[in-house]
Amino acid sequence: MSKLGLFLILISFTFSCTHEPTIVETDTDVDAALIELLKAKSFTGDVDFYTMPSGNNYDYIPNQDPKNPITYPKVALGNMLFYETGIGMTAKKAESVATYSCSSCHIPEIGFTAGRFQGIADGALGFGHHGEGRAISPNYEGNEVDAQGARPLPVINLAYVRNPLWNGSFGSYGMNAGTESVWGVADPLTSINKENREGLEAVVTRALITHRQDINKELMDKLGYTALFDNAFYDIPENQRYTLQTASHAISAYFRTILTNQAPFQKWLRGDQNAMTESQKNGAMLFFGKAQCVNCHNSPSLNGQRFAAIGVKDLDQNDYLVYKTDDGRSKGRASFTLKDADLYKFKVPQLYNLKDAGFYFHGSSKTSLREVVEYFNNGVSENPRIEKYRIDGQFRPLFLTDTEVSDLTEFLANGLYDPLMSRYKPVSVYSGNCFPNNDVQSQIDLGCK
Ligand code: HEC
Ligand code: HEC
Numbered sequence: 001m002s003k004l005g006l007f008l009i010l011i012s013f014t015f016s017c018t019h020e021p022t023i024v025e026t027d028t029d030v031d032a033a034l035i036e037l038l039k040a041k042s043f044t045g046d047v048d049f050y051t052m053p054s055g056n057n058y059d060y061i062p063n064q065d066p067k068n069p070i071t072y073p074k075v076a077l078g079n080m081l082f083y084e085t086g087i088g089m090t091a092k093k094a095e096s097v098a099t100y101s102c103s104s105c106h107i108p109e110i111g112f113t114a115g116r117f118q119g120i121a122d123g124a125l126g127f128g129h130h131g132e133g134r135a136i137s138p139n140y141e142g143n144e145v146d147a148q149g150a151r152p153l154p155v156i157n158l159a160y161v162r163n164p165l166w167n168g169s170f171g172s173y174g175m176n177a178g179t180e181s182v183w184g185v186a187d188p189l190t191s192i193n194k195e196n197r198e199g200l201e202a203v204v205t206r207a208l209i210t211h212r213q214d215i216n217k218e219l220m221d222k223l224g225y226t227a228l229f230d231n232a233f234y235d236i237p238e239n240q241r242y243t244l245q246t247a248s249h250a251i252s253a254y255f256r257t258i259l260t261n262q263a264p265f266q267k268w269l270r271g272d273q274n275a276m277t278e279s280q281k282n283g284a285m286l287f288f289g290k291a292q293c294v295n296c297h298n299s300p301s302l303n304g305q306r307f308a309a310i311g312v313k314d315l316d317q318n319d320y321l322v323y324k325t326d327d328g329r330s331k332g333r334a335s336f337t338l339k340d341a342d343l344y345k346f347k348v349p350q351l352y353n354l355k356d357a358g359f360y361f362h363g364s365s366k367t368s369l370r371e372v373v374e375y376f377n378n379g380v381s382e383n384p385r386i387e388k389y390r391i392d393g394q395f396r397p398l399f400l401t402d403t404e405v406s407d408l409t410e411f412l413a414n415g416l417y418d419p420l421m422s423r424y425k426p427v428s429v430y431s432g433n434c435f436p437n438n439d440v441q442s443q444i445d446l447g448c449k
Contacts, residue, residue, distance in 0.1 A: 030281045031273050037288045041298065051269045052157070052300050055257040055424075061159050063256075065198035070253045073232040077225070078254025079426055081215075081247055082106075085438035086223045086431035089214040091122045092144045096137070096439070100124075102211060102251070103436030105152045107131050108425045111353035112154040112258070117320045117364035122146040122212045126441040130356070133445055134437070142323045146211055149315055149322075149329040150362045156421075157301035157350045158255040164203040166329060166346045166362050168307065169336035171199025175305055175347075182337055186328070190336070200255055204248035217242040224430035260301075260352040260418035265411070276415050283411025286404055291376070293408075295394050296348045302416070304348030307333040308392040311344075311381025313365040320364070330363070330385075344386045353421065355413045370409045377405055 035047055042049035053060035058070040068074075081087065083103045091097045105119030106112040107130055115131020123145030126133045136145055150166050158164070162174030169176075169186075172193045184191025189206045208215070220226045220242045232250055233241050240246070260266065265284065267275035276284070287293045296304045314330035315322050328335040333342035346362050360366040365382065366375060379397035381388070400408065429435050434448035443449040 028273075030278070030285065034281060034284055034288070037285065041288050041294045043298070047269060050265075050300050052159075052259045052261040052266055054261060055259045058257075061256050061259075063159055063162055063198060065201045065252070067197070068201050068249045068252060070256055071232065073228065074250045074253035075257055077228040077232045077247075078250035078252070079424070080225070080228065080429050082251055082254060083426060083435040084223070084429045084431060085433045085435050086429070087208075087213045087215060087219065087247075088122065088211075088438075089219065090212040092146075092212070093123075093139060095139060096122050098431075098433065099437060099439040099442070100146075100211075101436045101438075102207065102213075104131075104134070106155045107436060108421050110356040110358070111421065112156050113357040113359070114152045115358065117151065117318065117359045118147055118315060118322050119152040120145050120147045120323070125439045127437050127445040129445075132358070134442075136323070137439075145323050147323040149325040149327040151315065151359055151364045153349060154353065154357065155255055156258050156260060157303070157352055158200060159259065160299050160301040160303055160350065162199050162305075163347070164199045167331075167333050167336045168199075168347050170203040170206070172196045172202075173198065175307070179337060186336055186338060198252075200252040201248055204251045204255075205244050208244045208247060215242060215244050215247040228430075258421075258424050260416070260421075262420050263352055263416050263418040265415045266418070277410070279407050279410045280415035281411075282404075283407040283409070283415060286400065286408045287411055290404070291398050291400060291408060292394065293376070297351055299350075301350035301352060303350040307342065307345035307347050308395070309344040309346070309386060309390045310376075310395045311383045311386050311391050312361040312363055312375070313383050314363040314385070316363075317383065317385075318363060318365055332362075344383075344390055345392075351412060352416045353418055355417050369412050370405070373400075373405050373409045373412070 038047045038050060039045055061070060064070055083101050085101045086098050088098050088100045091099070100121040104121040105114040107115055110130045115128070116134060120134055120136065123137055123140040124134045125137050126135055128134065136142070153166065163171045163176055169190050170193065176193060183193040192202045192205065220229055226242070229242050229246060233246050236246060264275040264280060296306065296308055298304055309332070314325070316325035331343055333345040334340065354360065354369060358367060360369070360372045366372045377398045377400045379395055381391050434443045434446055437446065
């Protein structure tokens, strides 16, 4: 190399150090380092491993049930039924008929969560701003309301959930391979796993029953859904076309299209280096690196195909007025497998759009994402019910600094936040009813009256 050449390189080097805005340089460093880290942590050696498909191109949506491929007419129907208060026909009391829906506990504006520490559908009144104003009806006893002994899981990114519920009890495949002997034992409805189904198709039928909803030809005629069923299920004989099973297929198809693919981290993965802030990138570095969250949360939705006991409190151990906490859910995976070794293990949930949920962990024991991160950072169980030896070895003190806790929280809160979730919500439902709730107080709260 000529002396002049070397001189020019030195000059430009000096210039780049002193005159370029330092932020750009650091940015590039973090971006490159994050890419290397993601490659190392992904199962494929590729950053694309973490990228979600578009919700419109069904060919790229994973884990579809071969017996229920996603089609546009099914998604269109599921997108209505999920919010339709008109199918809430099997309420415990006449006053509540047609006043609640699936979405009573899965509200799109707050990441498809309930807005409360416990969701309540049949037997409650009101909505408030986003679910927080719902309260038990004075005419219902606590054991009559439709509520469960665990916090509702968000119904987003379900394309990555093969075994729904905190205990993963539904679905014939995934983590349920090898559990055949317990299908139908603790919960008779899990015998549906014997039909070789994906978890969503299996669990949604149960959800319709549990949440006191009905589907039949007469009701579909009345509410105006017959043509949508005919479009979606033209290949099914008419006498089997308007059932809980077909409704479950439509809702499952719709669910698999709900993807948080507009979150900053997803945009960054697709190559837009400006999509995430510096703090979010640092947080991502911690998530996949020093804090080792990725050891359990490792998929495009950052859920995980395993169950772990991390010692959080159950719903009844907090100071909330809760209903039906004796339904076995606080036993975790063991409530399905009946194995002592599975006691208090819960599935590793997805991590997108949690910012507005307001309540975290299966027992709603934390009320902010920062508290969640601090809980992981401390690495100490808070639940006296759980013997020490049951706590997962990967749950241990992380020694993160205050700034690191802030960056990691910022990555979760905003790096993993898709701000456009209302694209998955219909403008109205065919009955014309108020939704997601239709009792008189909710009608006022929701501006339907
Ligand atoms: C009363 C509140 C409530 C209503 C109404 C409700 N859910 Fe849920 N949902 C829950 C709770 C609580 C859980 C978690 C329960 C568990 O895991 O044991 C849950 C979990 C789920 C899951 C599992 C998600 C995952 O990641 O594993 C799916 C799917 C689901 N609900 C679908 C539905 C559908 C479909 C309807 C309407 C038919 C519905 N839900 C109505 C409370 C509700
Ligand atoms: C040992 C495996 C494991 C590790 C490591 C782990 N998690 Fe989790 N995570 C879980 C399990 C299991 C749950 C659900 C626990 C429950 O509710 O009982 C969970 C729940 C969460 C939740 C609450 C989600 C919700 O819907 O309530 C967040 C947020 C979260 N983890 C973030 C993190 C972060 C950040 C890290 C790294 C500091 C991390 N996790 C490390 C297993 C793990």
